[in-house]
Amino acid sequence: MPRIRVEPLGIEVEAPYGETVMNAVCAQGYFWPIGCDKAGECTNCAMEVISGIGRLSNMGRYERENLIRQRGRQTLEDPRLRLACQAHVEGDVVVHKQGVIPN
Numbered sequence: 220m221p222r223i224r225v226e227p228l229g230i231e232v233e234a235p236y237g238e239t240v241m242n243a244v245c246a247q248g249y250f251w252p253i254g255c256d257k258a259g260e261c262t263n264c265a266m267e268v269i270s271g272i273g274r275l276s277n278m279g280r281y282e283r284e285n286l287i288r289q290r291g292r293q294t295l296e297d298p299r300l301r302l303a304c305q306a307h308v309e310g311d312v313v314v315h316k317q318g319v320i321p322n
């Protein structure tokens with residue numbers, strides 16, 4: 220099973236292949252900051268992918284458009300920024316997200 224490490228909290232969880240980063244982490248009892256219904260609209264769940272960006276599903280048009288709408292086109296200049304509710308796990312990744320805490 221793929222593993223997700225979340226910094227700076229320093230936790231590591233297993234994720235069923237194809238699960239979103241957010242759902243996999245929350246299923247293990249952690250809170251992940253959100254502002255919508257995990258729908259890819261608010262971008263509050265955005266995370267920095269420290270390693271394993273190629274082991275996440277590709278960014279879809281909906282995620283891309285909402286990142287631009289909420290944070291500006293320059294956001295896409297950093298390919299490490301992904302929405303945790305939209306990025307599906309296909310292998311081990313390390314991500315950074317402030318505000319992830321035990322639930």
Ligand code: FES
Pocket residue numbers: 252253254255256257258259260261262263264265302303304305
């Ligand atoms: S939770 Fe709103 S975009 Fe991910």
